[in-house]
Amino acid sequence: MTVTTESTSLRLSGPAGSWDLSACTAPFESAVTLPAVCYTDPAFFAAEVETIFRGDxxxxxxxxxxxxxxxxxxVDMVGEPMVMVRGEDRALRVFSSVCRHRSMPVASGAGNARSLVCPYHAWTYDLTGRLVGAPEMGKTPGFDAKSVCLPEIRHAVWFGFVMVNLDGQAAPFAPPLAPLETRVAHWRLDEMHSVDHYAFDYPWNWKVMIDNYIECYHHPTIHGKSLEPSMPGRASYFEPEEGPFSIMQMPYRKGHRPTDPRRPGDDAPRLPLIETLSEDELSRGATLQILPTLLVSLYPTHMDYYCMFPEDPSRLRLRKSFCVLPxxxxHPDYQAGIEQTTANYLKYAPEDFGVCRGLQSGLSAGLSRPSRYCPMEVGDWRFAKYVAERVTGA
Ligand code: FES
Ligand SMILES: [Fe+2]
Structure with a gap:
């Protein structure tokens, strides 16, 4: 299959893993978007699972x-069930939840337990993953229960976010994010509590969701009545820092800042402001994409983020969580404020979800073609470049 654009030819033929996406990794001024096959092809998705979801x-x-x-x-990440556990020593660990007997997941949902007991034959694991009980197995010759434990999955905690690296081979997580640390310091993210979660199951590729999240080019059209009046899309800009992330600032329109005593058209209750923010930080929202999938929004009143669990090329489980400081x-305004904040999200998010649905159907059409970028799509270019480089090993 050959995909031709105005200025570039992308070779996509050959066995899985032989995609030539060099036109997507070109400098921003001449790059093109990822071709549709990257959003629809099971072989490309399988390569993403290996190189991105397991490799990063x-x-x-x-x-x-x-x-x-x-x-x-x-949680279940690309078919790998895992469990995040707080031990008696207060250390956080992440284990594969696949029982070492016959592979039944030993836990589901969330809760509190002194041990993890497999629901099938009751093999029991302590909070450090060691097998501490296996009914009748003492009669099995040579079975050494002490040598059995749930495999621990490599993890890192960064400002409270739990990151995992399934293949255990990625470079350490935090060092490349050092330039971000001063950008987020005043939000005191590691002190925040997760107070509200929303789970979604959607029929589109995980990259469609990200492509849409990291540009404000669409705000005047798609969010013309919701976000645009307070946060004009054309005022958004990207910070220059280089790294495996994008920082997009979204200044409030004058008269719509959360510090304004009464914003036009808005008499809804609000969350109290985060007191440690600077004047400048109170004047805008910001979105961070930490490559590949962590999408964080920082506002003067809270932080929210998306966690992504892709299922196949056109299915995505998505979780949105809202976080605030103790x-x-x-504060007496808290309850009304968080309710208004999440209601507001549930009001404008379907605008984006409608777009994602449309994009997936367009990308599945035979006549979809890669495009050049608008200057407001720098984050999309960085992301596409990352995907192309990971998948092709460029
Ligand atoms: S599969 Fe877990 S105890 Fe048998
Ligand atoms: Fe949007």
Whole structure:
């Protein structure tokens, strides 16, 4: 299959893994978007699972979801069930939840337990993953229970986000993100509590979701009545820092800042402001993409983020979580404020979801073609470049 654009030819033929995506990794001024096959082809998705979801760091949640010893929370990332556990020593660990007997997941959902007991034959694992009980197995010649444990999955906690690297081979997570640390410091992300979660199951490729999230080019059209009046898309800009991330600033329109005593058309209750933010930080929202999948929005009143769990080329489980600081939760306006914040999200998010649905159907059409980028799509270019380089090993 050959995909031709105005200026470039992309060779996509050959066995899985032989995609030539060099036109997507070109400098921004001449690059083109990823071709549709990258959003629809099962072989390309399989390559992404290996090189990105297993080979890089992906977010599975926040450490504050398991605050106390015995707390656990399960997720399934690209078919790999895992459980995040807080041990008696208060250390957070992430294990494969696949039982070492006959592979039944030993836990589901979230809760608190002194041990993880497989629901099938009751093999029992302590909070450090060691097998501490296996009914009747003492009669099995040579079976050494002490040598059995749930495989631990490499993880890192960065400002409260729990990141995992399934193949254990990625470079350390935090060092390349050092330039971001001063950008987020005043939000005190590692002190935040996750207070509200929304789970979605959607029929589009995981990259469609990200492509849409990291540009404001679409705000005047898609969010003309919701976001645009307070946060004009054309005022958005990218910070110059280089690294495996993009930082997009979204200044508020004058008269719509959360600090303004009464914003036009808005008499809804609000979350209390985060007191440690600077004047400048109070004047805008920001979105961070930490490559590949962690999407974080920073506002003067809270942080929210998406966690992504792709299922196949056109199916994505998505979780949106809202996080605030303890002193905000203690404020009398908190309850009304968080309800208004999440209601607002649930009002404008379907605008984006409608776009994602349309994009997936367009990308599945035979006549879809790669395009040049608008200057407001720098984040999309960085992301496409990352995907192309990971998958092709360029
Ligand atoms: S599969 Fe877990 S105890 Fe048998
Ligand atoms: Fe949007």
């Amino acid at each position: 760091w992906v977010c599975i949640g926040r450490a504050d979801e398991v605050p106390e010893p015995g707390d656990y929370a399960c 002193e905000q939760m203690a």
